[in-house]
Amino acid sequence: MSATSAKALHRRPIAQVPLWQWALLVALTLGLSAASRLLTLPDVSFSALWPASGIFLGALLAFGKRALWVLVPTMLFWSWVLMAEPWVMGFAGAIGLAIGSVVALVLIERGKKTIGGRGALSPLHYLPNLYFKGAVVGSGVSSLIGAAGYYFAFPEAAAFQWQDVWLVYWLLEALGVILFAPIFFFILRRPQFTLESLANDFAKRRVLIWLALAMTAISLSIVLGQLGDVRYAPIFAFALFPLVCWFAAEASPPSLDLVIPQFAALFVVFSIYQWGGLPEVEDITGVLRVLLQVGILAVMAQLVASINHQRHLLLERFKRQAYQDYRTGLANDRGLYADIADLLENKRGRSHFLAYISLLDIQIIKELLALDGSATVESVLTQQLQQFAFDNAVIARLSEGRFAVLLQDISPEQAYASVEELHQRLSRPVDEAGMRTNLRIAIGVTAVDGKLYSPQQYVSVAAQAANYAKQHSLKIHWVDNPKKVAAEHYTKLNHFGLLKEAIENDELELFAQEIRALDQTQPQDIAFEVLIRLRDEMGQLLTPAQFMPAAEAFGLMPELDRWVIRHTFAFLANQRQRLQRVSKCAINLSGASLSDPELASYIGSQLEQYRIPAAKITFEITETEAITSKSQATQFMLDVRTLGCRIALDDFGTGLASFEYLRQFHFDEIKIDGVFIRDLASNTIDEKIVLAICNVARAMQLKTVAEFVENSDISEQLAGLGVDYAQGYGIGKPTPIGELFQHGESIQPVIHTSD
Structure with a gap:
């Protein structure tokens, strides 16, 4: 039974009971009570299996106390009319069953509130309630009243100790509760569920095998007993015990609760009528011994079923947890x-x-x-x-x-x-x-x-x-377009894998783009910005615009920045002769690196290890990156300037507070964003903006670098506006850093055209 079914079973409010269920209750009560009279010894006035106590408790659990309006008259009819018992004994028996069942019901309902908090009785507490509150307390009360009625009805019973009669009644009614209360609860409360459970269980191959083995054991026990071979007949009779436990591990609770009373009745019949070679039962003591064996069988089977049921619920819970969020109960x-x-x-x-x-x-x-x-x-x-x-x-x-x-x-x-x-x-x-x-x-x-x-x-x-x-x-x-977004994300993931592997295996490639002074009277030393390139699986070069989004999205920028710093310094250290002609080596830093408090000390250690003059190194910081962490950016610039390096503000003019940053932070130069340079020749607004930037920079004693310089006309116009340096395809395209140094031997103060 699933956890959902279990909850519905224990929490479902008592609905309006149809008439046919009341008729079924009356018929089963009368029929089983009459049939129980067959399970006794000659001249014994009580039944070995007494289903009435279990029927009462099961009906009260299913229908509530209103079931007594049907059960009490039915038991009185059975006692006075069908069995012709003395009116005192019949009345005491019916009233005793009613009172004992009500006591058990009240205790169980109170246990629901104590355990569940919301009136829900967990299946984990099912057997303790059945055994203690039903079989012990409830049956004890009902048997006490019934034993009193027996003493009043039969004066000759004074020959027996009163407590002995009470204990015998108690055992009979307790066994009736254990055997019959569960199945009547299922039949009366959820008849459709009970029928479906029976149909599902007996459609299983393992249950059919069990049924065949059980029928075989019963048949062999009877046949061998009738043939007089008493050596093997009991073996098959007692084989019913492990078979019932096996069924308990395979079947649902309704099926087990239906089978256990039948096997109990069968074992009592075998014992009383000496079938299957079982020892002869001669007196009440023998009957009680058989009943104790039956009770042990029922309790063992129910315990096995309870353990298996809890195991099933636990597995179902684990399955639900695999698809359910533990905190909210929503799907995960x-x-x-x-x-x-x-x-x-x-x-x-x-x-x-x-x-x-x-x-x-x-x-x-x-x-x-x-x-x-x-x-x-x-x-x-x-x-x-x-x-x-x-x-x-x-x-x-x-x-x-x-x-x-x-x-x-x-x-x-x-x-x-x-x-x-x-x-x-x-x-x-x-x-x-x-x-x-x-x-x-x-x-x-x-x-x-x-x-x-x-x-x-x-x-x-x-x-x-x-x-x-x-x-x-x-x-x-x-x-x-989700397909397009998914494809872009897949590409980003692929680039992330390539980049991570390239960083770990030192497979990235350093490129450089020349930066040239616009004042031709200045010495034309080597100045450049370090760039990075990555090769894909086919060996094709990927530009930063292709793989940088992956590095930013997956947190690789700090590691990538350190890789560039280390390998750039290592390259410069191998170019000692040319290093003297290097006036500036610009390295871009990401915003994530600005938040790294150890980065400045790392730069210092690399400068010392490779013996690079700090004055030749410029770190470029975009103003949008500085916005995200002003305190760390300020401390980083202070530490780096202390080392002797220079700081440039990249992409100047595109942010919301460009001039405010110039006032707050200490820069050595600013790089004018290419958006103001591309159309400089035809856009007077851009020209005025560049002029204003140059005036501010000159007043603050900052150098200026123009990006995206595409031809000599723009470079000449920039020189006239007071820009100090130019960078772009009109100056030089990005090339492997080694080639730039070889070319740097013969740098001429000539601005190349875009073609």
């Missing part, structure tokens, strides 16, 4: 992948969309509110998501602060409105965590159109869309 990544895969395989419905939700401030929330606070925030978000309007939406928690919603069978217009509503819901303040400001939420959305190869690709595309929304301060970013 595996569960989401499975639903997307099912959607793609069946190709049902109109259109489907996947929304990836990113809580941008999750780390800040953890720092401010600790783990409990962040868990509260995620719990509130989970509740908001679970209240989402669409019934068929699949909601998943992928990681800390990361959720996903799969919208199925929905039009693009509905999806757009739903995601907008979702963003509005999730962005609200979380009062439960003491947060009074709106949450920052970024959502990426992609269509699940069946054009990608796997569910993972759709989640990856949606995650990239959410990251794009975060980087560009958007609430929601929609992906129009």
Whole structure:
């Protein structure tokens, strides 16, 4: 039985009982009570198996106390009319069963509240309730009243000790509870489930083999017993014990609870009628001995079944956990992948969309509110998501602060409105965590159109869309072409692998692009910017624009920057004679490296190791990178300038606070972004901007370098505006650094044209 079925079984409220179930209860009570009279010795007034105690408790657990309105009259009818028992004994027996069953019911219901907290009795506590509260306490009460009625009805019973009669009654009714209460609970509470369980179990090959072995053991025991071979007949009779335990490990609870009473009755018949070579039962003591054996058999089988059932539930729980998030109960990544895969395989419905939700401030929330606070925030978000309007939406928690919603069978217009509503819901303040400001939420959305190869690709595309929304301060970013985004991501992953391997194996290639002074009266020393190139699997060179996004996305920039510094210094150390003519070697640094507090000391150690004059090294920092960490950038520039190196502000003019950075930080030069240089000859606005930059630089005693200089006309115009240096294809294209040094022997103060 699955965990879901178990919950429904124990938590389902008592419904209106149909008339046929009341009729079935009456028929079974009368029929089994009458049949039990066959399981006794001659001249003995009680049944060896007494099902009534189990029927009472099972019916009360299934229908509640209202079942007594049917059970008590039925037992009185059976005692007074069918069995012609004295009215005192019949009345005491029926009332005793009612009172004992009510006591057991009250104790079990109270145990539900104590154990479950919400009135739910876990299957783990099923047997203790059955044995102690039902068989011990409830049967003890009912047997006490029944024994009193027996004494009043039969004065000759005074020859027996009263407690002996009570204990015999107690054993009979306790065994009846153990054998019959479980199956009647199933039959009356969930008849359809019981029938389905029986049909499913007896359709299994292993259960059919068990049934064949059981029938064979019974038949051989009877045949051998009738033939008089008492040596082997008991072997097959007692083989029923392990067979029942085997069945307990294979079958569902309803099937086992139905089989155990039958095997118990069969064993009693074998013993009383001396079938199968079993020892003869001559008196009440012998009957009690048989009943104890039957009770042990039933308890053993139920314990085996309980252990196997708990094992099954545990395995089911593990299976659910594989597809379920432990903290929120939502689907996890595996569960989401499975639903997307099912959607793609069946190709049902109109259109489907996947929304990836990113809580941008999750780390800040953890720092401010600790783990409990962040868990509260995620719990509130989970509740908001679970209240989402669409019934068929699949909601998943992928990681800390990361959720996903799969919208199925929905039009693009509905999806757009739903995601907008979702963003509005999730962005609200979380009062439960003491947060009074709106949450920052970024959502990426992609269509699940069946054009990608796997569910993972759709989640990856949606995650990239959410990251794009975060980087560009958007609430929601929609992906129009998920196949294109997935292909770009695959390329980025491939470049990441190539770059990582190239760094580890020193397979990157250093290139350089010449920087030339525009004042022809200045000595034309070697000045250049170091560039990097990577070869793909085919040996083709990849430009930084192709592989740098992968390095930035996967955190390789600090490692790459150190590789460039180390290998550039090593190259310069091998060019001692030419090194004297080098006036500037410019190396770009990423924003991630600026956050590395050890980078300045690393540069110092490399300068010392390779004996490179620090004044020849310039580190270029883009102003947008400096924005992300002002304190670390300031300290880094201070440390590097202390070493003797120079600092250049790259891509000047494109940021929002270019001149503010010139005032805040100490630079040695600025590089004017190419966006102001390309159309300089035809754009007077660009010309005025470049002139203004040069005036500011001159006032601050900074050198200026113009990027993207494509021809001699632009270089002459730049010289007239006061720009100190030029860099671009009109000066020289990027070449392997070794070739630049060979060419540097004969550098002439001539600006090359673009062709």
